[in-house]
Amino acid sequence: DAGVTQSPTHLIKTRGQQVTLRCSPKSGHDTVSWYQQALGQGPQFIFQYYEEEERQRGNFPDRFSGHQFPNYSSELNVNALLLGDSALYLCASSLRGGYGYTFGSGTRLTVV
Amino acid sequence: GQQLNQSPQSMFIQEGEDVSMNCTSSSIFNTWLWYKQEPGEGPVLLIALYKAGELTSNGRLTAQFGITRKDSFLNISASIPSDVGIYFCAGHSSNTGKLIFGQGTTLQVKP
Numbered sequence A: 001d002a003g004v005t006q007s008p009t010h011l012i013k014t015r016g017q018q019v020t021l022r023c024s025p026k027s028g029h030d031t032v033s034w035y036q037q038a039l040g041q042g043p044q045f046i047f048q049y050y051e052e053e054e055r056q057r058g059n060f061p062d063r064f065s066g067h068q069f070p071n072y073s074s075e076l077n078v079n080a081l082l083l084g085d086s087a088l089y090l091c092a093s094s095l096r097g098g099y100g101y102t103f104g105s106g107t108r109l110t111v112v
Numbered sequence B: 001g002q003q004l005n006q007s008p009q010s011m012f013i014q015e016g017e018d019v020s021m022n023c024t025s026s027s028i029f030n031t032w033l034w035y036k037q038e039p040g041e042g043p044v045l046l047i048a049l050y051k052a053g054e055l056t057s058n059g060r061l062t063a064q065f066g067i068t069r070k071d072s073f074l075n076i077s078a079s080i081p082s083d084v085g086i087y088f089c090a091g092h093s094s095n096t097g098k099l100i101f102g103q104g105t106t107l108q109v110k111p
Helices: none
Strands: A005-007 A010-013 A019-024 A031-037 A044-051 A052-059 A064-068 A075-076 A087-094 A107-111 B004-007 B011-013 B019-025 B033-036 B044-049 B055-058 B061-065 B073-078 B085-092 B099-101 B105-110
Touching: A005 A087, A019 A087, A019 A107, A031 A075, A044 A064, A044 B099, A052 B011, A075 A087, A107 B061, A107 B073, B011 B019, B011 B085, B019 B085, B033 B073, B044 B061, B044 B073, B073 B085
Parallel strands: A010 A107, B011 B105
Antiparallel strands: A005 A019, A019 A075, A031 A044, A031 A087, A044 A052, A064 A075, A087 A107, B004 B019, B019 B073, B033 B044, B033 B085, B055 B061, B061 B073, B085 B099, B085 B105
């Protein structure tokens, strides 16, 4: 039973570029949440998708957007990349309203 | 917004010692979770607490949900080298659906 899978594992982008990160939830899960984890910090909630709609959003600018597909997989898009966007981006899946989100191993994004 | 204060920030202990870390918040949470994160990996759930006052164990780990619903602690007994990692508390609010994380406690164990 596959857990949460994220791709790519590592990525290097230049300031001003755009990036798309991908996530496949754990089998049986229908909700996907995205987190940004800066070095030495706890994960910060970006947004949550359920039934292909953004349900909750954290304090992140509109440069951060997402999408959920009918198979429950999800994408995180970041436009106009800044150096400060360099972080580990984590995807977590769950059942709607369920606790104990299951996390993927993350995508390490470096903006240069 | 909601914020969790986790302490201590780091710990360096001898193998066999017991460890205690805690998390406090200015907000009430419906659920407290404790995660462990190792280098290059995402957080892994250790213990979930659903009721105020609840005390739950998972092997050598014990965690409690504070009666005020604004705090939680995690104890690790008889630490071993594989306990090394970063431990995060997280609070879940059913109102917002958001999972809010503390800043983490880095644990190092000396054999």
